[in-house]
Amino acid sequence: MLSCLLRGGCSPRLCLWALLLLPLVSLHTLNQHGRRSHGVNERPKLLLVSFDGFRWDYINRVPTPNFHNIMDNGVIVEHVENVYITKTYPNHYSLVTGLYAETHGIVANEMYDPVLNRSFSMETDSVYESRWWEAAVPLWVSIQKAGGRSGAAMWPGSDVKIHGMFPNKYLLYNASVSFETRVERLIEWFSAPKEAAVDFGVLYWEEPDESGHNLGPESPLMDVVIAGIDEKLGFLMNELKKARLYENVNLIVTSDHGMTQLSSDKIIELDEYVSRDLYTWVDKSPVVALLPKEGKLDEIYQKLVDVNPNMVVYKKEDVPEHFHYQHNVRIMPILIAAKEGWTIMQNRTGPFMLGNHGFDNNLISMQPVFVARGPAFRKHYIKTSMRSVDLYPLMCHILSIPPLPNNGSLLNVQDLLYPEPTVSTPSPAPRVYVYSYAPVVGSFLGVAMVLGFLCFYIRQVTVKQLPSLKHRSREMSQPLLQEDLHL
Numbered sequence: 001m002l003s004c005l006l007r008g009g010c011s012p013r014l015c016l017w018a019l020l021l022l023p024l025v026s027l028h029t030l031n032q033h034g035r036r037s038h039g040v041n042e043r044p045k046l047l048l049v050s051f052d053g054f055r056w057d058y059i060n061r062v063p064t065p066n067f068h069n070i071m072d073n074g075v076i077v078e079h080v081e082n083v084y085i086t087k088t089y090p091n092h093y094s095l096v097t098g099l100y101a102e103t104h105g106i107v108a109n110e111m112y113d114p115v116l117n118r119s120f121s122m123e124t125d126s127v128y129e130s131r132w133w134e135a136a137v138p139l140w141v142s143i144q145k146a147g148g149r150s151g152a153a154m155w156p157g158s159d160v161k162i163h164g165m166f167p168n169k170y171l172l173y174n175a176s177v178s179f180e181t182r183v184e185r186l187i188e189w190f191s192a193p194k195e196a197a198v199d200f201g202v203l204y205w206e207e208p209d210e211s212g213h214n215l216g217p218e219s220p221l222m223d224v225v226i227a228g229i230d231e232k233l234g235f236l237m238n239e240l241k242k243a244r245l246y247e248n249v250n251l252i253v254t255s256d257h258g259m260t261q262l263s264s265d266k267i268i269e270l271d272e273y274v275s276r277d278l279y280t281w282v283d284k285s286p287v288v289a290l291l292p293k294e295g296k297l298d299e300i301y302q303k304l305v306d307v308n309p310n311m312v313v314y315k316k317e318d319v320p321e322h323f324h325y326q327h328n329v330r331i332m333p334i335l336i337a338a339k340e341g342w343t344i345m346q347n348r349t350g351p352f353m354l355g356n357h358g359f360d361n362n363l364i365s366m367q368p369v370f371v372a373r374g375p376a377f378r379k380h381y382i383k384t385s386m387r388s389v390d391l392y393p394l395m396c397h398i399l400s401i402p403p404l405p406n407n408g409s410l411l412n413v414q415d416l417l418y419p420e421p422t423v424s425t426p427s428p429a430p431r432v433y434v435y436s437y438a439p440v441v442g443s444f445l446g447v448a449m450v451l452g453f454l455c456f457y458i459r460q461v462t463v464k465q466l467p468s469l470k471h472r473s474r475e476m477s478q479p480l481l482q483e484d485l486h487l
């Protein structure tokens with residue numbers, strides 16, 4: 001229409017109508033979130049990336065220009081409290097559900113469910129059994145139920161059918177698929193034609209966790225590993241830029257947990273205290289889960305409770321409330337939690353690692369990195385702390401879908417957003433109303449243009465046609481032509 005006006009190729013009346021309608025159309029397409037209403041696949045875009053075991057302070061240990069670029073143009077949360085136990089499976093599921101492990105049911109990497117009488121291990125195909133996952137609904141399922149689309153590159157649980165659904169696009173877990181290939185798939189999915197493009201993507205990479213276990217986080221060799229992760233992030237950012245996605249996609253880069261240094265001088269050998277005949281070993285260090293043989297619970301507990309100052313032994317019902325790690329049948333009757341830096345084994349013959357995680361989620365060494373950028377986020381903003389369960393309501397807000405009941409709160413993290421929403425009630429998060437200045441400014445400009453055009457039009461008509469009243473009345477009575485209505 002504007003070009004039509006500029007070319008002078010349409011009648012002034014037609015343009016006047018179009019200008020009058022312009023602000024109305026603009027207001028109509030704004031929803032209660034103050035954003036443009038999202039037609040099919042016009043939702044805001046979000047990519048959640050996890051570098052497994054990337055501890056919060058790694059970014060300041062060696063130059064990490066790409067992490068810093070995101071921070072400078074977006075936000076950083078310095079301290080993220082993740083969920084207990086600080087292992088891969090429980091934490092990745094918490095990130096996409098906003099639930100503590102006791103609630104979402106993936107309480108460990110290795111579990112036993114006495115009701116199902118089944119074992120779960122991330123090293124077996126048991127991970128593909130839906131029933132382990134269905135106490136919660138991951139965000140990719142929710143967004144699809146809300147009419148959006150999702151794509152997943154090896155996020156734990158994303159290749160499992162949960163509540164009858166896989167992500168629209170996903171990769172079967174295969175650790176030998178390179179980071180670059182995972183990124184390329186995601187870029188394809190985000191850049192697909194409008195109807196097919198994903199709105200929400202998740203990307204998982206095994207490092208620096210693997211090196212952290214093998215080398216120990218304090219090893220100078222970890223410097224190269226961390227720099228390598230920063231390069232991988234740079235690759236991702238470049239690919240997003242090349243695909244013209246970088247400015248539109250909200251990018252969150254985080255992790256499941258940190259890592260702490262172990263030592264072969266700090267090993268607790270359970271065989272010294274209690275016979276293996278009394279229990280089944282379910283999960284390994286640093287939070288060892290034991291299933292006592294029939295009637296042996298108290299005996300095991302008494303044999304372990306005060307024998308070593310470097311471990312804390314809990315009966316399930318005595319696990320401190322702040323761990324949120326009690327109310328699930330998959331949490332075993334006895335837990336033995338190693339103190340930081342210690343390893344619990346049955347004896348020294350098993351494999352020993354120089355780094356580990358799984359410890360108390362209040363330890364600073366267990367905290368993951370968190371940086372984010374994109375249209376939804378503030379720029380150059382530093383936040384001191386958040387809980388990883390708060391990420392879920394934040395992501396739901398960004399994606400404009402109502403969050404399911406969760407343990408997080410948008411209130412805790414809304415200051416990361418631009419513009420900051422006004423949230424009045426705590427989680428389970430209500431629908432959030434965000435008002436932007438854009439529609440007001442847009443409408444004001446529209447009205448101003450109309451008024452300006454009106455003045456110009458009246459002046460033209462008056463000046464040109466005043467001498468001929470006959471001519472003028474004929475023009476005034478002329479009906480709107482049908483073709484003029486085709487705006």
Ligand code: AMP
Nearest residue numbers: 087088089122154155156157173206209
């Ligand atoms: P953790 O030691 O708890 O950090 O576990 C990390 C390991 O989890 C990785 O090195 C992978 O081998 C494994 N892992 C991560 N995602 C998956 C998956 N989707 N399926 C199977 N194993 C996985």
Ligand code: ZN
Nearest residue numbers: 052053088256
């Ligand atoms: Zn992990």
Ligand code: ZN
Nearest residue numbers: 053209210213
């Ligand atoms: Zn690990």
